[in-house]
Amino acid sequence: EAWDDYTRQRVQLYQEYETQCQRESVVDFAELLLRSYELLERNEPLRRHYQRRFRHILVDEFQDTNRLQYRWLRLFADEGREGGAAMFCVGDDDQSIYRFRGAEVGNMRDFEREFRVQNVIRLEQNYRSHSNILDAANAIIRHNSNRLGKNLWTDQGAGEPIRVFEAFSDGDEARWIVEEIQSLVRDGALRSEIALLYRSNAQSRVLEHQLFSAGIPYRVYGGLRFFERQEIKHALAYLRLIANPDDDTSFARVVNFPTRGIGARSLEVLTDAARVYNTSLYATVPHLTGKPGTSLAQFVRLVEDLRRDTASLPLPELVDHVLDLSGLRAHYKADKEGRERLENLDELINAAANFLAESQVDAEVLAQPHALLADFLSHASLEAGDHQADQGADAVQLMTVHSAKGLEFNVVFLSGLEEGLFPHENSILETDGLEEERRLMYVAVTRARERLYLSFAQSRMLHGQTRYNLRSRFLEEIPPELTKWLTPPNPRSAAGGAMGGMGGGYFKPSSAPQVQRAPRPAFATLPNGLRIGQSVSHAKFGQGVIVAAEGSGADAKVQINFGPAGVKWLLLAVAKLEPV
CATH class of the missing domain: 3.40.50.300 (P-loop containing nucleotide triphosphate hydrolases)
Structure with missing residues (x-):
């Protein structure tokens, strides 16, 4: 029996589906x-x-x-x-x-x-990986209970130690991975024998960006490149209409997505009228009457509202605003399978923030958000590009750990080994969820034949916000004699001590007393006459109080408590804060 409206609706839909079948x-x-x-x-x-x-x-x-x-x-x-x-x-x-x-x-x-099985045959000899890799996998999976039990071994020798790298940020992690790939290729490694694995599809964006910037061909196995994903194309179409309302391709893509009752017949009438008037689809709408004219006029007003409301917003906040007002976020939130698409949409905000940070634009350009948006859209088109040639090329392989099952590579990079990401934060709340994540880690480790890299970042832009992370508990489960740390191990980032034995994942910036940060240059006096404890005003979040600051120059950022809007970290070069 259904006890709530959501379940009742699901039961009703299932009954209708069954009747139709x-x-x-x-x-x-x-x-x-x-x-x-x-x-x-x-x-x-x-x-x-x-x-x-x-x-x-x-x-x-x-x-x-x-x-x-x-x-x-x-x-x-x-x-x-x-x-x-x-x-x-x-x-x-x-x-x-x-x-x-x-x-x-x-x-x-x-x-x-x-079935009272009398003869369980354990196939424990492994012909793929060296024993350092297998010993690490055995040690990790041993923490799971209720296993049938086996212990992988090989006669191929110990091989190289497992390399572990701790980065300050996800961008630093991606740059290090790309530099290491370049070094491996110079030493004769085939790019097709190098795999980059990650827990969540949204993590691919920063890796793709660095590979693209370095001119390294790559292929996303079992999925689409970031800018080729459906939800990203929809979001970019809305953004292109803000930059150029006469973009017919973008107009046609999202005029009825999310669904707003604009059917094929209305679009046919609009297209015919556009030919007669020799104008864009957008400019033709005022010439239509009747139901097609009414429904299309509502969409035009939405685009005009987006253009007006984002005219003074910094680029990342502009993207965030469009995702909300366009209805894309609400659409994917209502979709049972929409969680991954929401993560990708949030990653688009991070892409905008990274573009802004890397562009080194002057104050004059920053004052023209729509001009900067056009530059960002050109950059996105360039990264999306035509990559058909990569499919048959000697290309680096990118994939989620789920997609990697059954495959093997000479070199494997496993990135994002942080609490809340891998193991995923949702696994803590699910029955046996952590054990499933550990099995996923076991699969990831055993994809490597010869060389395995494990990496994590102290801070990561994910789901539209910066997270300060503890390293994954799975790293702690690998015997230290099997690993070679490429950076000095930082006990403060360990999952065990700082977590206090709690099942959990990550710390957001608002958890300031618990956050462990790498040293960064601090300043006693903030730029623009600002100071800690001062009230400031922000175009989107309203009025708040500066509670912390870090970094300098282009990296300078402040933590502001905006009350109902929450606590946010904002780049001073972008945020346009006004003293109150």
């Missing part, structure tokens, strides 16, 4: 499994027929089966009783990483118990 006599894959199970369960002659027909059943990737699949197999084999089919199951419970798709790692343990 029955009307058309179709089933989806999950329903196909369910119908098969029900048929075998209720029809004993049919079940016996198939048990006699198929005397031996082989199941591969058993760790990725869901509960319904397991019940189906168990019924088919008659739970191992005489007369049922004989089953041979192959799987690795330490590589069960698809719980979000319904995979149930406990199926393997249940199978061993319920």
Whole structure:
């Protein structure tokens, strides 16, 4: 029984979906499994027929089966009783990483118990990786409970130590990775044998930017480059309409996204009128009457409002404002699968902030946000580019850890090893979530044949904000004799001590007393006559009080408590703060 409006709506939608499927006599894959199970369960002659027909059943990737699949197999084999089919199951419970798709790692343990398996064969010799890598993987996964248990080994020798790098920021981390890749390539390594792994798709943006800037060909395996992703293209289309309302391609892309009741017929009428008047789609709208004219006029007003409201905002805040007012954020928040797309949208704000920091623009350009926006859009188009040639080239491979399963590379960089990112912050709140993250780490480590790099950053721009991070607990689970730190280990960034044993992830800048920062030059007197404790006004966040400051020159930033709007870190070169 549904106890809330959201669940009631889901039940209603499912009932309507089921009615439609029955009307058309179709089933989806999950329903196909369910119908098969029900048929075998209720029809004993049919079940016996198939048990006699198929005397031996082989199941591969058993760790990725869901509960319904397991019940189906168990019924088919008659739970191992005489007369049922004989089953041979192959799987690795330490590589069960698809719980979000319904995979149930406990199926393997249940199978061993319920079928009274007498002979479990452990395939422990590894022919891929050197023993330093395997020993690290064994040590990490040993922290999980309820495993069937195995210990990987190899006769290929210890190999090189696992290299660990601590960066100040995600940008520094990405630059170091690119420099290391360049060094490896100079020494004869193939770029196609180098993989950059990350926990979340949104992390690829800063890596892609540095690879692009260095002229290194790369390929995003199992996904799209950052600026090719659907939600980023939608956001850029809105931004292009702000910079140039006569951009017909951008107009057509988002005029009805998110859906606002503008159908194909209205767009056809608009297109025909634009040919007659020889004007852009945007400029043609005032000439239309009736329902098409009314609905399209509402979209034009939205674009005009965006242009007006962002005329004085710094570039990152301009992007943030557009994501809200366009409805893109609300659209993806309502989408069950929209979390990753929201992360990418937030990363677009970071891209704008990085562009601003790297452009070194003068005050005159900063005073013209829409002109700066046009430069940013040109930069985004350049980075997106036409990368078809990279597909067959000797290109560095970028992918999430999930996409890397089943693959292997001579060199693997695993970035973003920070609490809250890997392990992911959501895993702390989910039953067995941390164990799934540890299995994901196990998969990541065992992708490397010869050389493995692990890196993390003290601060990272993620989801539209700067986070000050503790290094991942998974780093602490690797025996120190297997690692070689390329930077001096910083005990203050360790997950154990600073976390106080709490399950948790990251600290936002508002958690100032707990934040561990790398040393940065400080200033006693702030630029522009500002001072700590002073009240200031900001165009978007309103009035607040400066509570902290760090950095100097172009990197100078202040922490401001804006009350209802929260505590924010702002770059002084960008924020346009006014003393109150």
